[in-house]
Amino acid sequence: MESLDPDLTGRTALVTGSADRVGREILLRLADAGADVAVHHRSSSTTASETAADARERGVDATVVRGDVTEPDAVDAFVGECESALGTVDVLVNAVGPLPGGRWDELSYDQWQTTVAGCLYGTYLCSHRVLPAMRDAEWGRIVNFGVADARDDRAVPENFPYFAAKKTVLLFTRTLAYDTQTAGITVNAVSPFAVENTVVDDVDYPRGRPASFDDVAAPILFFCSAAASYISGQNVAVDGGRLQEAN
Numbered sequence: 001m002e003s004l005d006p007d008l009t010g011r012t013a014l015v016t017g018s019a020d021r022v023g024r025e026i027l028l029r030l031a032d033a034g035a036d037v038a039v040h041h042r043s044s045s046t047t048a049s050e051t052a053a054d055a056r057e058r059g060v061d062a063t064v065v066r067g068d069v070t071e072p073d074a075v076d077a078f079v080g081e082c083e084s085a086l087g088t089v090d091v092l093v094n095a096v097g098p099l100p101g102g103r104w105d106e107l108s109y110d111q112w113q114t115t116v117a118g119c120l121y122g123t124y125l126c127s128h129r130v131l132p133a134m135r136d137a138e139w140g141r142i143v144n145f146g147v148a149d150a151r152d153d154r155a156v157p158e159n160f161p162y163f164a165a166k167k168t169v170l171l172f173t174r175t176l177a178y179d180t181q182t183a184g185i186t187v188n189a190v191s192p193f194a195v196e197n198t199v200v201d202d203v204d205y206p207r208g209r210p211a212s213f214d215d216v217a218a219p220i221l222f223f224c225s226a227a228a229s230y231i232s233g234q235n236v237a238v239d240g241g242r243l244q245e246a247n
Contacts, residue, residue: 002227009034013091014082016040016069016126019048021197023095025213026220028055033221035091036061038082042068061086069096069122079129088133091141091224094123097166104160112161119165120172127176131185138184141224146170146191148239166191170235177233186232188223192216193239206240 013030017023019041028051031037037055039062041048048064055062063085067074082089098118100111107115123144134140149156150166169189176187194203194210203210219236222228 002225002229004222004225004227006033006221006224006226008091008224011035011090012038012082012086012088013093014038014040014065014079014089014126014130015093015095016122017042017096018093019044019051022192022195022213022216023093024051026093026095026217027051028058029214029217029221030091030093030224031055031058031060031062033224034060036086038062038086038089039064040069040078041066069094069126070117072125075122075125075129079126083133088137089130090134090137090139092126092130092143093220094126094142094144094169096122097145097147097162099162100159102159103157105157107161115161116165119162120168123169123172127172127187131176131180134185135180135183140180140183140185142176142185142187143220143223144169144173144187144189146173146189146235148191148193148237148242151191151235151237173235174233181232186223186228188219188228188232189235190216190219191235191237191239193237193242206242209240211238211240 013035015023015027018027018039027037039048039052052062052064065078065081067078100107100115146169147166150163173189192211196210196212216238
């Protein structure tokens with residue numbers, strides 16, 4: 001039986017938005033699995049450098065890349081920098097996803113655009129950029145971030161553009177999985193409800209707590225393992241068993 005733990009020695013992983021918070025923790029766990037890592041940020045150079053230093057302490061190579069995931073030229077540039085420093089990207093985790101914070105009718109048009117672009121277009125642009133090299137290598141792993149409340153067709157006024165964009169990310173995940181099924185590539189998603197860095201006081205958390213970073217990392221690491229090579233197009237809700245219609 002194939003191991004459930006990934007061995008990413010000799011692989012390169014790029015995690016968008018990985019200077020801090022959940023992106024950082026995912027990146028460091030990929031480094032623990034042996035991957036050389038690219039720490040991506042848009043405006044957090046100091047924390048990105050610190051995260052890269054933490055990764056190097058795990059015995060892997062690490063580089064820092066900067067750019068806006070919603071700008072095609074910027075994506076092409078920072079992925080190119082990653083490739084020059086570490087080699088082609090084998091593992092991509094699309095972790096960027098701005099949460100606007102407000103009802104749909106209270107958010108400005110610019111906030112709608114920023115949210116949809118960050119969540120959806122960033123996922124599209126980064127995936128589009130790395131896929132040709134993954135096809136050439138006949139191996140690749142892409143993991144997208146959804147959100148628990150977007151996995152079903154439950155409409156909510158609060159933060160609607162975020163949930164709408166994340167719902168489309170899940171559909172895009174299925175599309176990419178279908179389109180890469182003969183290429184040695186898998187494309188999957190994780191959808192947390194709330195993670196330990198986003199704790200608020202007035203939420204009734206499943207199991208009495210938000211998801212830990214390890215909770216979120218576990219399915220990502222599994223998707224990167226040899227045991228998961230036939231699993232693609234799937235979404236794992238990291239929500240502690242939350243029942244949306246009961247809330």
